[in-house]
Amino acid sequence: MKRTWAALIAASALTASTACGSTGGDGKAAEKTANSAAKSDEPAELTFYMTSNKIEEKAFNEKYGDKIREKFPKYTIKYIMQEDSKTLPNLIAAGQTIDIMISSIGLTSAFLNNMNLQYDISELIKTNGYDLSKLEPTSVEIQRQIANGGMYGLPIGTSSAALFYNRDLFDKFGAAYPKDGMTWDEVYELAKKMTRKEGDIQYKGLTMAFQHLMFLNQNSAEFVDLKTNKSRMTEESFKKTLLNYARFYQIPGNELPKNKFTLASQSTPFLQDHTAAMYITLSAPPKDDPTSPNWDVVQVPSLTDKPGIGMQSYPTYLYLTSMSKNKQAAFNVMSYLTSSEYQQWMVETGGGFSSLKDPKLLETYGKNAAYLKGRNLKSLLPKTFAAPTVKTEFQALGDKEGYTALEDYLNGVDINTALRSASERLDKAIAAQQGK
Structure with a gap:
């Protein structure tokens, strides 16, 4: 069973x-x-x-x-x-x-x-x-x-979300395992350390399910305002959230393939190829299968201004x-x-x-x-969830523009410009869906 x-x-x-x-x-x-x-x-x-x-x-x-x-x-x-x-x-x-x-x-x-x-x-x-x-x-x-x-x-x-890691890769490179209570800055430094190339194999320090982490983010930043049905993507909390994740994709060797996000490009290196040291995704453990990595888990890292606050519940x-x-x-x-x-x-x-x-x-x-x-199963869920964001019928439209803003930024577009353009497109898409 x-x-x-x-x-x-x-x-x-x-x-x-x-x-x-x-x-x-x-x-x-x-x-x-x-x-x-x-x-x-x-x-x-x-x-x-x-x-x-x-x-x-x-x-x-x-x-x-x-x-x-x-x-x-x-x-x-x-x-x-x-x-x-x-x-x-x-x-x-x-x-x-x-x-x-x-x-x-x-x-x-x-x-x-x-x-x-x-x-x-x-x-x-x-x-x-x-x-x-x-x-x-x-x-x-x-x-x-x-x-x-x-x-x-x-x-x-x-x-919710959790940080899974491959024990074998940390052992291979003589690095200490991640631990509960780490900040995003500490995980960023660890990801840089674990990103390396040996022979023809590119090892990634950290991959992540970007869309899930935006959906459940610790800042409780929202894509759409419930009252106005207008984009909130240009707000400071949204920008801070996206930039926090985006910096991991700017680590040399840890980039998105052609700066394009797909969930497979993030999950496969950890779950199947065993070339990603860490993977932040939803809290479900990897399957009971010989192909799964030798994994363990710790809490999602904390924001420095929100210590102890995890991702939102799902x-x-x-x-x-x-x-x-x-x-x-x-x-x-x-x-x-x-x-x-x-x-x-x-x-x-x-x-x-x-x-x-x-x-x-x-x-x-x-x-x-x-x-x-x-396994450290107690860390699959945070002790304290972030405040839940409103889930609107326009989330799919917001997700699409979130990807685009991320990709534009990684391709050199100024973050404010990337978010402003994405926000304008989202407003138009919402109006079109409403038949306005």
Whole structure:
């Protein structure tokens, strides 16, 4: 089971891509439905859908399905695998009902809001006496933002970012391993030290998932202003964030290929080629596979003016959709999956990081997963998350201009000019998307 789970965790984490949560309208108000009195011992059929590509039913059952059936023996649990971006629109066009959607905040807008499947569960939370205070606070705050004070979903888990390193490369070059509590300046100096060429092999000191780090940045800098739907890319906090990351790509030998960013150019040297000493990305551990590097992990470095503050949280949510005909039964399942009973099991088996705010749960992460033994797992999540930024429906447009601004700057364009040009293009793209 461990390899299937590891693949599921990694795939879920990597969906932290260009799409992100919408701040859209009020959604479907939580009207009282005919099934609101349903009990957990009454038969019900529930269909699940995950927005991560090609998560097979076996993996779904190992992490969710089997535990749900065990808890609710009279529920029939079905699962539909996403093949590609056309899967969900095709299902909806065919009249397929989806009761619970499992999606990261990064894909919420594309799969929930843009398909008009959002549903405010506030009334169900109230009538069922569900205690929101047990949840990690920023994951609730994010939902309040995108649902205009309501709640579209409950967080089943969260993630953030971490610094992974290749033990073998540090041993090879006689360098001390990275440690928790380092600043970005210290990691920059270490990256310069570890960037070198031996024979035909170019070793990189540090690669990073730039788009994820911008999305979760410690300055809480935003691409778009929620109130005006205008770019915020020229603001000082945004410029500081981009420059902090960009300097690593200016280290000789550590450059982006042709100054063009792709995630593959950053992940492959660490995960497959074993030629990158460090890699900052989402908190999901490398897969349990012989091809993975001999890795360990430390916290993302701190900003000097924000000591101890990590990246923002990156939650995965259980969304009760507007099309569900078994809303109370679905909420019963959502309540169970966010209970201490299920969350403890999930964490101990390395199935994900808990959405509950109990810090002791992280201490037991991977307890029953042999391949995670002996690693600094407590550093996969920060002790303190940065304040969450508003996730707007224009994030994909912002990401695109973020790449362009980075690439322009690396090609010699003044940073203020690069950001001003990107900001102007973003404003035009937002207006076009709004049909103005």
